[in-house]
Amino acid sequence: xxxxxxxxLENVIACETQVSYLDTDHEEIVIRxxxxxxxxxxxxxxxxxxxxxxxxxxxxxxLEVFAKQIQQAKEIPTAILDILRALPKTxxxxxxxxxxxxxxxxxxxxxxxxxKEASLRKTIRLLAxxxxxxxxxxxxxxxxxxxxxRPELSYSAQFLxxxxxxxxxxxxxLIFDQALSAYIEHEMPNSTFTARVIASTLSDLxxxxxxxxxxxxxxxxxxANEAVMLMMLEAQQADYVESYLxxxxxxxxxxxxFGHRVYMNKMDPRAxxxxxxxxxxxxxxxxxxxxxxxxxxxxxxxxxxxxxPNLDYYAAPVFYLLGIPIExxxxxxxxxxxxxxxxxxxxxxxxxxxxxxxxxxxGTRGLQVTQVNEER
Ligand code: SDX
Numbered sequence: 001x002x003x004x005x006x007x008x009l010e011n012v013i014a015c016e017t018q019v020s021y022l023d024t025d026h027e028e029i030v031i032r033x034x035x036x037x038x039x040x041x042x043x044x045x046x047x048x049x050x051x052x053x054x055x056x057x058x059x060x061x062x063l064e065v066f067a068k069q070i071q072q073a074k075e076i077p078t079a080i081l082d083i084l085r086a087l088p089k090t091x092x093x094x095x096x097x098x099x100x101x102x103x104x105x106x107x108x109x110x111x112x113x114x115x116k117e118a119s120l121r122k123t124i125r126l127l128a129x130x131x132x133x134x135x136x137x138x139x140x141x142x143x144x145x146x147x148x149x150r151p152e153l154s155y156s157a158q159f160l161x162x163x164x165x166x167x168x169x170x171x172x173x174l175i176f177d178q179a180l181s182a183y184i185e186h187e188m189p190n191s192t193f194t195a196r197v198i199a200s201t202l203s204d205l206x207x208x209x210x211x212x213x214x215x216x217x218x219x220x221x222x223x224a225n226e227a228v229m230l231m232m233l234e235a236q237q238a239d240y241v242e243s244y245l246x247x248x249x250x251x252x253x254x255x256x257x258f259g260h261r262v263y264m265n266k267m268d269p270r271a272x273x274x275x276x277x278x279x280x281x282x283x284x285x286x287x288x289x290x291x292x293x294x295x296x297x298x299x300x301x302x303x304x305x306x307x308x309p310n311l312d313y314y315a316a317p318v319f320y321l322l323g324i325p326i327e328x329x330x331x332x333x334x335x336x337x338x339x340x341x342x343x344x345x346x347x348x349x350x351x352x353x354x355x356x357x358x359x360x361x362x363g364t365r366g367l368q369v370t371q372v373n374e375e376r
Contacts, residue, residue, distance in 0.1 A: 005360045010261065014188055015196060016351070019052065019343045022187045022262050027269055031185055032056070037269050040181035046070075046155045048181050049339035053123055053346075066124075071151055073128030076100070076136060077107055084140050093327050094217035096137035097334060098210055104129060105206035112204055114349045122205050123342040130335035131155075135162035138328055156180055159335070164323045171284065172322055175277045179315055182270040183333050185340030187262075191215040191222065195341050197355045199348040208345045209338070216334050219256060225312035225329040227256035229320055238292040245300045257313030258301045267308040274314035281321040290317055 006012045021030040029036035032051050039048050043057065050058040050066050058066055080103045084096055091099075105111055108125060110118035136146040147165045150158050156177035160168045168176065186192075194215040195208040216222035235244040248255060260268055275294075282291040294317055301307045312333075319329050 001358060003360065008261075009193075014193060014355075015348070015353075017187075017344070017347055018055070019340065019347060020185045020187045024262060024264075024266065027266065029186065029269055036181070036185075037273055040178050040273055043181070044154070044156070045177045045180040045184065045336070048184055049127060052185050052339045052343045053120065067155065069124045070128045070155065073125050075149070076104070076129055076132045080104055080107070081136055081140065081146075084137055087140075089141055089143070091141065092217065093134075093137050093141065093331050094213060094223070094334070096141065097133060097331050098213040098217075100129075100133040100137065101126075101206055101213060102210045104133075105204065105210075108206065111206065114202065114204075116346065116350070119205060119342070119346045119349065123339070123346070126205070126209070126338050126342060130338045131159040131162055134328065134331040134335050135159075137331065138163070138325060160322060160324075163325070163328055163332070166323065168322070171280070175281060175318060176322055178277055179274060179318055180332075180336040182273055182311055182315065183336035185337065185343070186270075189221065190218075191334075191337070192341060192344050196344050196348045199345040200352055200355045202349070202352070205342065205345050209341055212337075212341055213334055216330065216337070220254075222312075222330045222333045224256040224310070225316045225319070225333060226326055228313055228316040229326050229329065231256055232290075232293055232297065232317070235293065235297075238289055238296055241293050241296040242300050245297060246304070249304055255297075255301060255305075255307070257297075257309055257316065258305070258307040260308075260310045263308065263310065265306060265308070268310040270311040271309040271314045274311060274318050275309075278314055278318050278321070281318060285321050287321060290321070 019032065020036075023030055031039060031048065032055055034051065034057075039051070046067055047057055047063060050056075050063065080100060083103050084100055087096060087099065108122055110122050113119075132146070132149075139146040147162050150161050150167070153161055153167070154173065154177075157168055157173035159180070160173060160176045191212040195212040198208040198211045199205070219227050232241075235241045245255060278291060278294070282288050294314065298309050298313070301309070315333075316329060319332065320326070324332070
């Protein structure tokens with residue numbers, strides 16, 4: 001056995017995939033052969049989801065069918081919402097999401113069918129369920145009823161409406177759609193790896209996504225976008241940001257929204273996309289000070305730690321200016337990533353090899369079991 005140990009599996013190739021690849025040399029996020037940033041600027045989230053799931057961009061009739069299948073998928077059963085209503089109101093929204101996905105498994109007739117056709121049917125249901133589940137969890141936690149669906153709106157516009165109760169402007173819907181596209185798929189982050197590890201035992205899609213939610217909740221991963229907004233609101237205004245961050249760094253704290261295991265010493269291309277979207281929003285909303293606050297944060301972290309922003313750093317203020325409650329940021333991340341996760345689980349089931357790594361044992365050896373005195 002090769003005794004090579006990579007802590008955190010850093011730079012270890014865990015599997016082969018045709019879904020996506022982070023080409024850091026060329027600063028390209030490859031999604032089924034296309035560049036994600038170019039896709040996000042020219043295609044809708046739903047078109048990119050079709051590409052991620054089916055392997056090709058949809059022509060107009062295919063897109064219409066895909067959108068209709070999602071639109072016509074069942075609403076979340078009341079029994080599932082009742083389970084969420086039974087949760088303590090102190091429950092984190094990511095735990096509502098994890099519970100909801102887990103509970104939905106039992107109502108899916110295709111649950112244990114790993115055929116491509118059944119997996120695609122489950123993916124359609126999950127793409128339909130996620131925005132409902134995210135919005136309903138928040139409403140239930142607030143002791144309110146979820147906003148009614150607005151089938152006349154596009155997928156992203158309806159999703160944003162479900163979160164705020166306000167029909168978004170065209171620009172708001174477009175920016176939210178771009179944010180969903182920025183989050184849709186990103187090679188092998190901890191949550192995707194978690195989903196593939198679970199799928200590699202031939203466990204089901206819902207179970208794989210349930211594990212991925214638990215992973216994404218962590219602040220070193222998806223939970224960062226929520227933490228970024230809370231941090232930058234605590235900094236109060238642009239003039240205080242530098243001293244605020246310097247104090248945190250002096251206390252050896254991690255600054256949420258900065259750094260990335262793959263984008264070492266370079267900016268996450270998705271962060272730049274969201275920074276551009278933020279520039280548009282602050283002008284329309286008259287919130288130029290917020291933009292200044294985030295730009296100063298970026299400059300301080302580059303100067304002090306040579307760390308660049310990741311997607312979460314600039315996605316957070318975009319969600320904030322879209323009027324989305326802060327604790328919904330990570331659930332939105334997960335809802336957007338559903339397309340990528342389903343594609344990876346399908347691929348794992350199609351070309352499976354059980355994940356079962358080994359260890360470098362550093363514990364004690366050679367202890368002998370001695371006869372114990374007490375009666376056995
Ligand atoms: C996402 O993998 C993906 O693709 C994930 C994601 C996706 O789309 O799925 O991109 C989404 O998870 C983005 C990352 C969101 N998380 C955060 O913003 C949390 C803050 N960031 C870090 O904790 C950190 O940068 C990680 C976890 C993202 C990456 O950490 P690594 O690769 O394990 O790097 P490291 O912890 O070994 O840090 C190297 C050095 C350390 O300094 P020393 O202790 O060696 O002196 O850099 C420092 C770290 O202390 N450092 C930071 C820092 N990130 C790294 N110092 C302060 N603030 C930070 N944010």
